[in-house]
Amino acid sequence: MSEGVPAIRIARDCKVTERSVAAIAKREREEITERKKSLACLMSNIAEICGATVERKIGKASVRDAIIGTGVAIDKMLALTSQMPSTSIVNFPIPSAEERAELNAIDRKLDAIAAKLRETQ
Numbered sequence: 001m002s003e004g005v006p007a008i009r010i011a012r013d014c015k016v017t018e019r020s021v022a023a024i025a026k027r028e029r030e031e032i033t034e035r036k037k038s039l040a041c042l043m044s045n046i047a048e049i050c051g052a053t054v055e056r057k058i059g060k061a062s063v064r065d066a067i068i069g070t071g072v073a074i075d076k077m078l079a080l081t082s083q084m085p086s087t088s089i090v091n092f093p094i095p096s097a098e099e100r101a102e103l104n105a106i107d108r109k110l111d112a113i114a115a116k117l118r119e120t121q
Helices: 007-014 018-057 063-080 097-120
Strands: none
Touching: 007 018, 018 063
């Protein structure tokens, strides 16, 4: 069912009733939920331990590894608890050479206008 196979087909292929398939699916969902909770707690503990390690090792060469471990543990904990990490993604369009030349020409025209305005004041 997690692979998109309908319960009816699973029941037919396994020669069981749809109720049996539904009961097994429910049991598996509950087990998976419990495993996720357990793993989330474990990742939370690892994140705390790694955070303490980072705090202790600031300024030492192996702090990089502790920071990576902390980030991985936090990401896993957030994923297991269905939370999204707070990230800001900004896309900066990079102009082509022609666009840059056009923008520079516009800048020069605006600079010339600003210079004339200053002269008249």
